Amino acid sequence: MSSAIRVPLVEPGTKPELADIEATIRAERGGEIAVLYQALLNSPAIASGWEQMLTAVRNRTEIPADLRELIILRVAVINRASFEFAAHAPLARKAGVSEEAIGAVGSWSEHTELFSADEQLVLELTDRMTRDVNVPEELAQRLQARFDPRGLVEVVAAVAAYNMVSRFLVALNIIH
Known part of the structure; x- marks a missing residue:
């Protein structure tokens, strides 16, 4: 390339x-x-x-900054969008995400001890939406139990929006 x-x-x-x-x-x-x-x-x-x-x-959403930044970092890892990861790692740190969690976001399911229940839930959503597009009903039910309608729309929109960002960056070869 x-x-x-x-x-x-x-x-x-x-x-x-x-x-x-x-x-x-x-x-x-x-x-x-x-x-x-x-x-x-x-x-x-x-x-x-x-x-x-x-x-x-x-x-302008109510998504906690740490959850939003973990979503963005996970999308960046899955889509191999190095520009996006580099741009958001400092924002994740500022939002309180630990260095260990930032380093483990690529294999988060092997390091669940580094992530809260909410973080694991949005990372699972991010994986499903980014890799499969479809969100299984069982996961949707867990998300609905955790987030009100606004929160659910905002979390799903964050995953979707940053998939758009990463795919734009990768397709046009925008890197640091």
């Missing part, structure tokens, strides 16, 4: 028609426009919709 990113990166500030979306990205992402967004800016509509959706998943 070639190591080159498969689309040109849009240098922030070089296209006046992108000023509004760039300002939104900067506001939501702490002032920086990462390489992922520089690739997305090739399509203003996709960049805008992406930012709205991922900002909602990242910053």
